[in-house]
């Protein structure tokens with residue numbers, strides 16, 4: 001290994017306060033659950049430390065709402081979907097996908113002699129959308145501030161093979177999503193045989209195609225790492241060498257957003273796969289990391305299968321090594337940075353702007369929800 005990547009004991013700055021971010025959640029899109037886990041029955045989920053219920057309305061769109069009924073607090077997750085609304089199991093009050101109470105047995109807004117539905121009968125809901133096989137919720141402001149990240153390759157089955165997997169972790173969101181920008185762990189944790197690397201930061205005003213929507217709202221973080229490597233790494237390096245596959249440059253390009261990242265991996269200038277990393281913030285230091293890979297098909301079935309193994313299964317295994325580190329780290333510890341941590345620090349500055357947006361507006365759609373009739377379920 002060359003001296004290029006030996007850690008110099010040069011401290012960028014004491015970086016006081018930089019760790020106060022690690023436990024905070026930025027305004028962003030997050031994965032509530034996998035689409036295939038949400039069928040016709042309500043499902044109890046927990047996000048941002050809050051007990052919620054997910055269900056599908058009459059048109060099949062997902063709804064994510066406060067779990068406990070505004071009447072006497074029964075769990076709507078034990079109820080059922082009736083006529084496109086969720087019905088509480090206790091007194092059969094129903095709520096529509098905006099969270100408004102649409103029906104109370106014996107009450108009616110249409111029939112004046114009946115009691116009207118109480119105005120406080122309302123469930124808070126998160127803006128929700130569905131893409132790439134995930135149900136997404138928007139967190140931090142009432143209305144989403146940017147679109148769900150664009151990864152066309154995940155929706156191009158003709159040219160790309162899909163693989164998705166998830167790991168439960170005992171760490172914070174930021175610790176997971178800043179990991180891509182950490183070039184120094186590639187050799188010790190992932191056994192990448194690096195001889196040198198360069199860090200690159202993109203110009204915010206010049207996003208690549210597909211990321212303009214994020215960039216327009218200041219929600220795009222473009223960066224890259226160029227690794228000079230000796231060969232394929234890990235156990236499947238043996239397979240790759242048997243196939244005569246070798247490489248000398250591995251370029252990682254990152255299209256980050258406040259709640260995750262799309263990484264594009266090229267070997268010797270040839271794009272091999274794209275990876276969407278997104279997270280489910282369940283509770284403090286309880287996060288699920290999802291990865292969705294779109295792996296470029298090769299010429300012929302054998303080459304495609306080799307690509308799937310090389311890039312897909314290897315990434316799956318590699319992510320497990322990260323998770324083992326995260327599960328045993330203290331999320332707010334550390335703070336002595338080297339010059340090789342520059343991308344992490346840049347990302348943290350970007351992340352801070354999106355944490356601050358939560359503070360400027362309503363901290364959570366859960367707060368004060370009953371007072372706001374404008375809330376809508378679909379962003």
Ligand code: FES
Pocket residue numbers: 069070071072073074088089090091092093
């Ligand atoms: S507790 Fe839900 S209807 Fe009464």
Ligand SMILES: [Fe+2]
Pocket residue numbers: 179180185189190318322
């Ligand atoms: Fe890693």
